[in-house]
Amino acid sequence: MIKHTVRLLLFACIATPVFAQSPDASAIRQIFDTELSQGKSYAALEYLTTRIGARLSGSPGAAAGVEWSRHEMENFADSVWLQPVMVPHWIRGQQEQARVLNSKRQGTIEMNVCALGMSVGTGPEGVTGQVVEVRSFEELKQLGEKRIKGKIVFFNRPMDVKQINTFAAYGGAVEQRALGPSEAAKYGAVGVIVRSMGINQEDYPHTGSLRYALNIPKIPAIAISTRHAALLSTLLQTEKDLQFYFETHCETLPDAPSFNVIGEIKGSQYPNEIIVVGGHLDSWDLAQGAHDDGTGCVQSMEVMRLMKMIGYKPKRTIRAVMFMNEENGLRGGLEYARQAALKQEKHIAAIESDDGGFTPRGFTMNAQEGPKARIKSWKPLFAPYGLTDFEEEGAGADIGPLEPQGVTTLGFLPDSQRYFDYHHTREDTFDKVSKRELELGAAAMTALVYLIDQHGLN
Amino acid sequence: MIKHTVRLLLFACIATPVFAQSPDASAIRQIFDTELSQGKSYAALEYLTTRIGARLSGSPGAAAGVEWSRHEMENFADSVWLQPVMVPHWIRGQQEQARVLNSKRQGTIEMNVCALGMSVGTGPEGVTGQVVEVRSFEELKQLGEKRIKGKIVFFNRPMDVKQINTFAAYGGAVEQRALGPSEAAKYGAVGVIVRSMGINQEDYPHTGSLRYALNIPKIPAIAISTRHAALLSTLLQTEKDLQFYFETHCETLPDAPSFNVIGEIKGSQYPNEIIVVGGHLDSWDLAQGAHDDGTGCVQSMEVMRLMKMIGYKPKRTIRAVMFMNEENGLRGGLEYARQAALKQEKHIAAIESDDGGFTPRGFTMNAQEGPKARIKSWKPLFAPYGLTDFEEEGAGADIGPLEPQGVTTLGFLPDSQRYFDYHHTREDTFDKVSKRELELGAAAMTALVYLIDQHGLN
Ligand SMILES: [Zn+2]
Ligand SMILES: [Zn+2]
Numbered sequence: 001m002i003k004h005t006v007r008l009l010l011f012a013c014i015a016t017p018v019f020a021q022s023p024d025a026s027a028i029r030q031i032f033d034t035e036l037s038q039g040k041s042y043a044a045l046e047y048l049t050t051r052i053g054a055r056l057s058g059s060p061g062a063a064a065g066v067e068w069s070r071h072e073m074e075n076f077a078d079s080v081w082l083q084p085v086m087v088p089h090w091i092r093g094q095q096e097q098a099r100v101l102n103s104k105r106q107g108t109i110e111m112n113v114c115a116l117g118m119s120v121g122t123g124p125e126g127v128t129g130q131v132v133e134v135r136s137f138e139e140l141k142q143l144g145e146k147r148i149k150g151k152i153v154f155f156n157r158p159m160d161v162k163q164i165n166t167f168a169a170y171g172g173a174v175e176q177r178a179l180g181p182s183e184a185a186k187y188g189a190v191g192v193i194v195r196s197m198g199i200n201q202e203d204y205p206h207t208g209s210l211r212y213a214l215n216i217p218k219i220p221a222i223a224i225s226t227r228h229a230a231l232l233s234t235l236l237q238t239e240k241d242l243q244f245y246f247e248t249h250c251e252t253l254p255d256a257p258s259f260n261v262i263g264e265i266k267g268s269q270y271p272n273e274i275i276v277v278g279g280h281l282d283s284w285d286l287a288q289g290a291h292d293d294g295t296g297c298v299q300s301m302e303v304m305r306l307m308k309m310i311g312y313k314p315k316r317t318i319r320a321v322m323f324m325n326e327e328n329g330l331r332g333g334l335e336y337a338r339q340a341a342l343k344q345e346k347h348i349a350a351i352e353s354d355d356g357g358f359t360p361r362g363f364t365m366n367a368q369e370g371p372k373a374r375i376k377s378w379k380p381l382f383a384p385y386g387l388t389d390f391e392e393e394g395a396g397a398d399i400g401p402l403e404p405q406g407v408t409t410l411g412f413l414p415d416s417q418r419y420f421d422y423h424h425t426r427e428d429t430f431d432k433v434s435k436r437e438l439e440l441g442a443a444a445m446t447a448l449v450y451l452i453d454q455h456g457l458n
Numbered sequence: 459m460i461k462h463t464v465r466l467l468l469f470a471c472i473a474t475p476v477f478a479q480s481p482d483a484s485a486i487r488q489i490f491d492t493e494l495s496q497g498k499s500y501a502a503l504e505y506l507t508t509r510i511g512a513r514l515s516g517s518p519g520a521a522a523g524v525e526w527s528r529h530e531m532e533n534f535a536d537s538v539w540l541q542p543v544m545v546p547h548w549i550r551g552q553q554e555q556a557r558v559l560n561s562k563r564q565g566t567i568e569m570n571v572c573a574l575g576m577s578v579g580t581g582p583e584g585v586t587g588q589v590v591e592v593r594s595f596e597e598l599k600q601l602g603e604k605r606i607k608g609k610i611v612f613f614n615r616p617m618d619v620k621q622i623n624t625f626a627a628y629g630g631a632v633e634q635r636a637l638g639p640s641e642a643a644k645y646g647a648v649g650v651i652v653r654s655m656g657i658n659q660e661d662y663p664h665t666g667s668l669r670y671a672l673n674i675p676k677i678p679a680i681a682i683s684t685r686h687a688a689l690l691s692t693l694l695q696t697e698k699d700l701q702f703y704f705e706t707h708c709e710t711l712p713d714a715p716s717f718n719v720i721g722e723i724k725g726s727q728y729p730n731e732i733i734v735v736g737g738h739l740d741s742w743d744l745a746q747g748a749h750d751d752g753t754g755c756v757q758s759m760e761v762m763r764l765m766k767m768i769g770y771k772p773k774r775t776i777r778a779v780m781f782m783n784e785e786n787g788l789r790g791g792l793e794y795a796r797q798a799a800l801k802q803e804k805h806i807a808a809i810e811s812d813d814g815g816f817t818p819r820g821f822t823m824n825a826q827e828g829p830k831a832r833i834k835s836w837k838p839l840f841a842p843y844g845l846t847d848f849e850e851e852g853a854g855a856d857i858g859p860l861e862p863q864g865v866t867t868l869g870f871l872p873d874s875q876r877y878f879d880y881h882h883t884r885e886d887t888f889d890k891v892s893k894r895e896l897e898l899g900a901a902a903m904t905a906l907v908y909l910i911d912q913h914g915l916n
Contacts, residue, residue: 036619161494164843164898200893359817359873361844385622386819386873388846415817415844415873417894435658436875440622 024454028381028447030310035443040305042435044072044298045357049288049430056285057325058089058256065281066259069322073263073301076308077320082259085335087325089256090118092285093249098193098222101128101243103235111232112225114286115248116177116194117209117328119221126247127152127191127220133236137175137183149188152244154236155180156195156229159420166416167355170197174208181221182213191246192221195229199420202226206424207284209328222246260332261322265304267453269315275452276319276350277303277445280326280333280398287428291419294430295357295438297322299412302442303449314453316348323398326354330397337401347407349452351445352396356422357438358414362389363448367408371457375410378451387444389413408457412445482912486839486905488768493901498763500893502530502756503815507746507888514743515783516547516714523739524717527780531721531759534766535778540717543793545783547714548576550743551707556651556680559586559701561693569690570683572744573706574635574652575667575786577679584705585610585649585678591694595633595641607646610702612694613638614653614687617878624874625813628655632666639679640671649704650679653687657878660684664882665742667786678706718790719780723762725911727773733910734777734808735761735903738784738791738856745886749877752888753815753896754854755780757870760900761907772911774806781856784812788855795859805865807910809903810854814880815896816872820847821906825866829915833868836909845902847871866915870903 021029035041052068055061066082073080098113100106115121132148134140135157140148155176159169174197181192196206205223212218224232235242261281267273279296283289300320307314324332340347349371351363362382365372376390395409403409414437422428479487493499510526513519524540531538556571558564573579590606592598593615598606613634617627632655639650654664663681670676682690693700719739725731737754741747758778765772782790798805807829809821820840823830834848853867861867872895880886 032622033620161894162491164490166894359875417817417898418892421892434876434879436619436624440875 024381024451027450031306031446031450032385032443034309035302035306035439035446036436038309039302039439039442041298041302041438041442044301045290045294045433045438046430048294048298049290053288054285055281055283055289057087057258057282057328058253059285062258062282062324066261069261069281069297069301073261073304073320076305077263078266080261080263083262083335083339084257084259085324085331086255087258087331088118088329089253090328091251091253093121093251096222096246096248098224098244098246100232100235101245103239103242111228112203112205113222113246114205114207115250116221116223117207117284118252119181119210119248119250120218121248121250122220122246123249124247126245128243128245129190131193131232131236131242131244133233140183140187145187148184151189152191152193153184153189154193154232156233158195159197159199161199166199166420169199170420173197177208177223178211181210181219182216185217185219189219191219193244194221194223196223196226197420197423198226200226201230204425204427207286208424220248222248258324260324260336263301263304263320265307265314265318267316268313271317272346273316274319274345274347275316275449276321276347276399277449278321278323278398279353280324281322282325282327284327284424286424286426288430290428290430290433291356291422292424292428293326293354295433295441296353299353299357299438299442299445303446306442306446312450316453318449318453326398333398334401337405340402341405347402347405348457349408349410350399350402351410351412351448352399353412353441353445354396355412355416356414356419357433357441358418359437360385360387360412360414360441360444362387362413364392364394364411364413365408366393366395366403371408374455374457381451382444382447385440385444410448412441414441482839482909485908489764489904489908490843490901492767493760493764493897494894496767497760497897497900499756499760499896499900502759503748503752503891503896504888506752506756507748511746512743513739513741513747515545515716515740515786516711517743520716520740520782524719527719527739527755527759531719531762531778534763535721536724538719538721541720541793541797542715542717543782543789544713545716545789546576546787547711548786549709549711551579551709554680554704554706556704558690558693559703561697561700569686570661570663571680571704572663572665573708574639574679574681575665575742576710577639577668577706577708578676579706579708580678580704581707582705584703586701586703587648589651589690589694589700589702591691598641598645603645606642609647610649610651611642611647612651612690614691616653617655617657619657624657624878627657628878631655635666635681636669639668639677640674643675643677647677649677652679652681654681654684655878655881656684658684659688662883662885665744666882680704680706716782718782718794721759721762721778723765723772723776725774726771729775730804731774732777732803732805733774733907734779734805734857735907736779736781736808736856737811738782739780740783740785742785742882744882744884746888748886748888748891749814749880750882750886751784751812753891753899754811757811757815757896757900757903761904764900764904770908774911776907776911784856791856791859795863798860799863805860805863806915807866807868808857808860809868809870809906810857811870811899811903812854813870813874814872814877815891815899816876817895818843818845818870818872818899818902820845820871822850822852822869822871823866824851824853824861829866832913832915839909840902840905843898843902868906870899872899
């Protein structure tokens with residue numbers, strides 16, 4: 001494209017402040033200008049993802065992430081401290097293997113799989129069995145122990161591509177991964193294969209946590225790439241007696257010591273009123289944890305850094321929290337809320353960024369009517385930056401445990417279209433993050449914290 | 459992220475049609491559902507970009523693009539024809555070279571450059587000269603012939619990163635590339651270096667057309683990568699007498715025959731009222747022309763294909779036009795409008811997609827009050843799909859020539875944050891396009907054409 005004359009003239013007008021701006025509008029303009037021209041979020045993300053890399057709870061990478069974020073926040077926070085928390089310590093071990101053993105048409109076929117997080121391993125003997133494909137727990141129940149016992153259950157309900165918001169599609173499928181293994185074990189299954197939580201046809205699997213139910217045998221479970229899920233399903237249509245083999249070496253070690261990392265700028269007028277902004281520092285082990293959730297971490301840090309850069313002294317206390325263990329335990333979020341209650345801290349708001357570092361569309365919230373109306377009254381201040389969606393409920397997993405304390409919680413809401421191309425896979429790497437999209441999100445979060453700091457929520 | 463319980467429940471409600479939908483809302487839902495689950499736009503784009511590749515006017519790639527799109531549209535159009543048009547035939551020739559020759563600190567430094575489109579070449583002898591850096595035509599004028607004659611002018615005004623819409627940033631800088639060479643030649647410059655029209659620090663240059671003014675000597679011009687622009691500027695601060703050498707082998711051959719490719723579905727009630735949807739088939743030569751403008755082409759084709767897929771018979775005539783030569787001449791757009799006038803065709807609307815295949819945000823338009831109000835009254839129908847911005851003026855370059863005929867023109871408006879990472883560079887490749895983002899755009903364009911077809915604009 002070369003000619004957009006009229007549009008460009010229009011833009012020029014919008015960009016020039018020909019009318020007097022409110023102090024809030026001016027401050028927000030300064031926040032965006034500073035981040036887009038001198039922001040450090042992208043450089044921070046590059047370090048966290050390419051120098052440190054994967055940060056599964058209990059791993060050396062997670063420990064390095066803790067140390068790095070402590071150092072990083074000392075550049076701009078009044079104080080930084082580590083909040084100890086014991087975390088689950090699951091390790092993947094040796095590379096997984098999986099294959100169809102006896103296809104009459106194709107012989108042995110290697111399959112792209114990975115163990116689900118928190119799964120027990122099969123050990124070197126692996127698991128072999130016939131495959132029973134189902135699309136729902138209801139279908140599983142109808143098949144019952146007679147048809148399931150001794151078999152491998154294959155949960156193959158796809159994410160619904162027709163959902164415009166991909167998180168809705170995820171929400172409609174993820175129970176297969178989270179609860180499927182125990183559901184299958186109820187009927188005597190010996191293993192579980194789950195279609196990856198991906199939207200497209202892909203060659204790589206998506207990991208993610210399962211949750212074993214109490215008092216049900218723990219059976220090993222793997223995710224299979226969407227492309228191989230389709231292939232397996234096709235084979236099963238004509239070859240019901242296929243034998244499937246998989247071998248995983250994952251195991252859960254004793255809980256390990258780790259930390260939430262907390263940076264703070266003390267409020268000048270209301271130091272006891274705390275505004276939290278955060279992301280989770282841990283990630284899955286298959287890649288660099290870029291969109292999940294390196295971007296949320298560096299955006300949260302950037303809120304404090306930007307305040308320093310523009311010389312803004314908050315009235316209330318601002319905390320950036322790098323939560324540990326969102327992916328397979330939520331221990332960091334639970335411990336942060338427990339300590340807040342113990343110390344009788346007054347949190348007035350908590351904002352999490354954990355839906356990827358894409359172009360901002362708005363914020364979600366779990367809030368009472370008063371705070372909700374206050375926040376929505378700020379919509380015109382966000383509109384020039386493309387944030388228009390303030391309607392959805394919800395917030396982040398790590399700040400959920402603060403809600404029973406009456407804290408207004410919010411979630412950063414970016415465009416959702418690409419998130420599940422990367423989520424929990426080898427593809428979640430630094431190069432998938434757009435510098436400008438990341439920066440716009442960091443600035444938007446800073447603008448929201450600024451407004452809450454200036455005006456409160458009551 | 460694992461837990462979004464509340465949000466997911468909400469989404470589920472939104473997704474379920476618990477209330478009766480209007481016929482328009484139902485049709486649009488069907489359009490999106492069909493594209494997201496069975497769309498062919500991504501497969502078409504893969505073919506066009508990875509099998510055919512670069513499609514500069516007059517090149518074999520452009521000819522292959524013409525043939526392919528003719529065949530492709532025969533799958534779903536009532537008729538397909540080629541509209542002949544003579545196009546400029548510029549070729550890059552042998553790889554460009556550029557270097558700083560005599561830096562005291564660093565010796566010879568190779569620079570990443572490419573010839574600007576339509577530039578004359580230097581030939582094998584190259585151009586050598588001192589470099590004069592300027593940021594504006596005003597600065598150039600003040601230096602005047604005395605300081606410019608015999609030198610190489612380096613236009614180094616960056617795109618303004620603070621503009622939220624990157625097209626505004628482009629609009630504020632692109633005159634340097636389009637008009638800079640002739641402006642510099644007025645004062646006797648022997649060559650021009652233009653900072654690439656990119657926002658980030660990058661190692662690769664961005665090409666794009668210059669436009670030589672009449673009766674001014676044509677001097678050779680190159681784009682330099684943003685990173686090397688910064689380096690060159692830094693060197694010049696202490697070494698004013700740097701000698702810069704560059705060599706380009708581009709040339710303009712005689713005009714070549716080419717074509718617009720037009721597919722049509724005849725209207726059942728008002729066959730003489732035409733709705734055009736289009737993109738440009740030509741691209742720069744450095745990559746595959748994915749976002750510029752393979753996406754616009756396949757989205758435009760998809761409008762007709764989707765109508766067939768859902769069994770929709772338009773009342774008005776729908777045309778998908780693959781315009782030729784947007785990048786360096788606009789001959790296709792001009793010829794299409796000329797023929798429309800000659801044949802006294804009645805175009806009621808034309809829509810172009812040429813801002814990349816990213817998540818849709820809305821539509822721009824150049825329209826009278828009546829049609830504008832009609833189109834804006836449809837905003838609630840687009841909101842569920844994330845399209846909320848219908849305020850900007852503007853449309854596409856190729857459909858601009860239809861405007862004097864009173865045609866309402868519209869532009870597909872996607873998110874703009876990543877466009878200038880790829881625009882006119884080696885990076886504009888298929889892998890940079892998100893399948894879902896592309897499909898959402900194709901569906902949105904189809905929905906708009908459907909509404910115009912159903913209700914007209916008057
Ligand atoms: Zn274009
Ligand atoms: Zn996450």
